[in-house]
Amino acid sequence: MTLQEFLARCSEFEESRDPASGLLLCEEFLATGVRGRSLAFCLRYKAVFLLRANLGWATEATVHLRQALELFKNDPVDQAPVLSTMITAYAMFGRFDMAYQYAGQFFELVEQNPDPEIRLYIPRVWFNLAYAYDAAGQYERAAEAYSQAYDEALIAPDKLNPGLAAHNLVQMLLELGRVDDALKMLQASKAHLEEGEVGSFMKNQEALYLLATGQIDDAGAACRDALAHPSCPERVRAEVLFTQARLAHALDAHQDRDRIANEALDIVIRLPHPRLSRKINMFAVAVRNREEVPES
8 A cells, every 4th residue: 555545545534534444444554554643644644543533542542642742853844734633632632731732833833934835834823722621611812712723724725614613613702601792693694604514513502592581482493403414413303402501491391401411421422522511520410419400
């Protein structure tokens, strides 16, 4: 298998969201005794597939990423995606200091190298940095970084769908109680939020906005639309279910609330989504203790 064949197949597995097949391919390629740049690309993709598998392999992924970064030390363009992925990997197991460090290293790389191929990763790096702030509970900084990611993705959408950045920004604004800003962002980014699977994100954001403004019936309809969307990822499904649980709480439908909250929690346990996991666990504790359920 040539390097080009390997990279083409990795791209296919990445686009089809098939990390298991991607990991098998990486092991097959490694078994051929690859070295140098070929080894670096293989380690990078192995790390990506480990993170996509959502099985708590972030620590192992960082080992491969560090090795790849060392092998790419004389190739700034190839360093860019590795640094971007390192931000997410370290954030996933709570090493936020390292996530911020690698973000800084990426922006230094941009300053030192005018290659436009490196600049294509700027939106994705802002997005990953926002994820790190989000996971660390620094919601104001997360909102700023998601906003930056959205603005940059409008200019260079090659590595980041602007709708994904818009989705997370709207959610963060609602978390911060900035309902008017969230509505403005929803309206400004509507065209991007309706594209592909991001459409399910939009419906969830509509539901959150309607819930925040007390429009319970309309929020319920938006939740149903989100779950019925032909491309609704597990992460969004968990978020929508959590919204439905909060709606059930508002309607005093305790049995539905408990059932839906538990269903959302079952999904979140499998996902690297620290903020949502924390919120659903807080919700579950409040449900068990029959206390007032937090609004955010």
